Amino acid sequence: MPSVKWALEAFVQRLAALSPLSREDISVLLSLPGEAVRLRGNVDIEMPGQGFDHACLVTSGLVARFAQLSDGRRQYTALHIPGDMADIHRVATPLAGSTLQTLATATIVRVPAKNLKRAASNSATITQAFWAYSAVDAAVLSQWAVNLGRRDAKARMAHFLCEMGVCSEHSGDGDRHEFLLEASQGQIGDALGLTAVHVNRTLKVLRESNVVAIDGRIIRIQDWPLLSAIGDFDPRYLQMDPRAVEAA
Amino acid sequence: MPSVKWALEAFVQRLAALSPLSREDISVLLSLPGEAVRLRGNVDIEMPGQGFDHACLVTSGLVARFAQLSDGRRQYTALHIPGDMADIHRVATPLAGSTLQTLATATIVRVPAKNLKRAASNSATITQAFWAYSAVDAAVLSQWAVNLGRRDAKARMAHFLCEMGVCSEHSGDGDRHEFLLEASQGQIGDALGLTAVHVNRTLKVLRESNVVAIDGRIIRIQDWPLLSAIGDFDPRYLQMDPRAVEAA
């Protein structure tokens, strides 16, 4: 049961894994203020066009970053798990118009942007860590673009499930072979650029070939090697997987 | 005719527009060393898996950042015009496996990574500027993901042409209504997640409805309002367009 304190610690640990931080940096980051908020599913957290006052630290649940077309359809550009600071990039460019939405019930911590700015201004190593964090985020996004542009529905789904598996394992609850994915099929469609109906059919194919089993929103991956082959999945880009880091 | 000096100046100007830089920062950046290289089209600049020694400053021509599937198909994740530092994000996370390819003949400047690292380490404001630059790059990429996931070929092409128009105008050669796009239809397909054949058909539709005219690789946009309506294009995300910046 991730607490607010846990989420902040996880975030700082991730930063430290990407870029060296001094003991003082870490204590500055751990004492960042923030207001915890609990939200139900399918709620928009930030409105586009508004000023950027607060960054969003995910504490429990799942939060999607998305962009919207003028007709209202959405495309998720990232999914954030507990321990992620979903929109820290806006500290660097407040104009960037990304917006956030909860998938299921989630609790988030609203961290004032000016405190993040100040922390970055006062420590070059913190700025570098934020930059590295944003850069990994962008690397994940570029894999997402490949998924959308060049893979068919089955491969897209397989790649997505592998990514979610590795992330869940890293976030501490569940391992990659069995984890909770708190998203409806329509929301999965917004991640994969598919309709809800086709998400359903695609999952059915994977289920019937005994690659994955689905019980409610629990995903059990029965044949990881096959699934990652179908999705052409290489976990290195996540910079999260201990097994992959070893290999490098 | 963009020179090496011009490209570096354009890059520094762009940085300064995104994040405040001191006079000293600017002179440090302008004296960055680098080796100019001229490359023909369709050449891979960086191989994946190699270490990251040099960043790539585009001086003339067009350079694509891409990811590759195991079957060899490519998806471009960014197109870089003269004045862009194509892979500066790798200074922050060298593990990020983005690779570069020239589209047509291009000249680039290879800037040693360690000089960029040192410049960032010595100045917090330079680090912030690099971070902001990467963040805008990521914002463009997220629009690209929306394009791939949620728009059909015609809208995708329209959005792409609008983006290229604004970028060309900003880079100084041509305006948004008439510019040179040095890419084959197959390469445009790699940007849009389409086959070369369908790129051709899609362009034909746009030509026959008198929205754009194409003469070799010169794009003339005859009806900008209509094209940007078809593509649902809003230039603000580029953080490049003076008219859009005014509006904000």
Add this chain to the structure above:
DNA sequence: CGGAGTATTGAGGCGCTTCAAAGGCGGTGG
């Protein structure tokens, strides 16, 4: 127990891909 959101399945249609072939253009070598 009723209602809203979600999952599931079918039928039909369109959009994009694949395969194929012909013509244009520039570069290279005999």
Add this chain to the structure above:
DNA sequence: CCACCGCCTTTGAAGCGCCTCAATACTCCG
């Protein structure tokens, strides 16, 4: 200098993948 070759563009025909519309059943919550 011209013939040739490779790359690019263009167009056609056929097929499949995904979407749209639609209907039914399930689950959670008030």
